[in-house]
Amino acid sequence: MRQRLSALVTGVFMLASVSAAAAPSVRLVSGPDYFPFSDPSLPSGGLTGALVQAAFAATDTPVEPVQFEPWKRGYADALAGVFDATYPYIRSAPRESEMLYSDAIYDIVSVALFRADSGRDYAAPDNLRGLTLCLPIGYAPAPPLVSLIDAGAIEVQHPSTSDLCLRELAEGRVDVFVSSTDLIEQRVAALFGPSAPFARGHVPVLRQSLYLIAPRAGASSVELIHRFNEGLARIRRSGRYDAIVQQQRDAS
Known part of the structure; x- marks a missing residue:
C-alpha cells in the first residue's frame, strides 16, 4: 500500500513538473525610439521593459525575449494574437475597446514643447x-x-520617430511637440546639448500612465494581466521597482 501511495505521489509531482515545463512563455512586443521607456538599444529594452520583465519574473512567469517592431505593426500583431501583450501604451478609447489594460506601470507628465523664439x-x-x-x-x-x-x-504631421519631431520643431517645420518630460529631457540633451532651442509650456498638457495591454479576444489575456499585476505589486512592495527606475535613469 505504501509503495502504491509513493508511486501515486511521485506520478502527481511528475505530471505537475511536465505541466509547468510545458507552460508557454509570454510573447511580448514593444516599439523603438520611445526614450527612455522603450528602444532595443537601451538596457533591458528601456525602463518599461525592465519593469515588465521584473514583474513577470516575480510570479515565475516565463517570458520570451522581447521583440521590437514599429509601433503600428506591433500593436496590430498583438491584436491579431501574434504576441500575447505589448507595452508601453497610454489609455485611449479606441484601444480600450480592443485591449485589456494592466495596472499602471509608470506615471508620466506630458508637456508642450515649442521653439524658444516662438x-x-x-x-x-x-x-x-x-x-x-x-x-x-x-x-x-x-x-x-x-x-x-x-x-x-490642430494640424498633425506624422514622422516615424520622436527624434524627427524634435528636429522638425527645431527647424520650424512644426509648431509644437507634446510628449513626456522623461523623453524630452533625454532626447533633447542627446540631440541638442545645452544649447537646445526649445521652451516648455508652463502648464502640463496631461498627467497619465503607461500600461501593458493584451487583446480582449486573447484566451489567456485575463490571466496574463492578472499575473502581471500581481508581479508588479510584488516588485513595488519589495523595493525592486524603485531600484530598477533608478538604475535605468542612471544608465540613460
Whole structure:
C-alpha cells in the first residue's frame, strides 16, 4: 500500500513538473525610439521593459525575449494574437475597446514643447489652435487635444520617430511637440546639448500612465494581466521597482 501511495505521489509531482515545463512563455512586443521607456538599444529594452520583465519574473512567469517592431505593426500583431501583450501604451478609447489594460506601470507628465523664439506657451488646449503638432506614427494624441485635432483646428504631421519631431520643431517645420518630460529631457540633451532651442509650456498638457495591454479576444489575456499585476505589486512592495527606475535613469 505504501509503495502504491509513493508511486501515486511521485506520478502527481511528475505530471505537475511536465505541466509547468510545458507552460508557454509570454510573447511580448514593444516599439523603438520611445526614450527612455522603450528602444532595443537601451538596457533591458528601456525602463518599461525592465519593469515588465521584473514583474513577470516575480510570479515565475516565463517570458520570451522581447521583440521590437514599429509601433503600428506591433500593436496590430498583438491584436491579431501574434504576441500575447505589448507595452508601453497610454489609455485611449479606441484601444480600450480592443485591449485589456494592466495596472499602471509608470506615471508620466506630458508637456508642450515649442521653439524658444516662438513666444508660445501652453495653459489650455485652445492655445494650440491653428498650430501644427508633431505626432510620431503609432502614437496616440494626448486626450485633451483630440477634439481640436478631429475638428481640424490642430494640424498633425506624422514622422516615424520622436527624434524627427524634435528636429522638425527645431527647424520650424512644426509648431509644437507634446510628449513626456522623461523623453524630452533625454532626447533633447542627446540631440541638442545645452544649447537646445526649445521652451516648455508652463502648464502640463496631461498627467497619465503607461500600461501593458493584451487583446480582449486573447484566451489567456485575463490571466496574463492578472499575473502581471500581481508581479508588479510584488516588485513595488519589495523595493525592486524603485531600484530598477533608478538604475535605468542612471544608465540613460
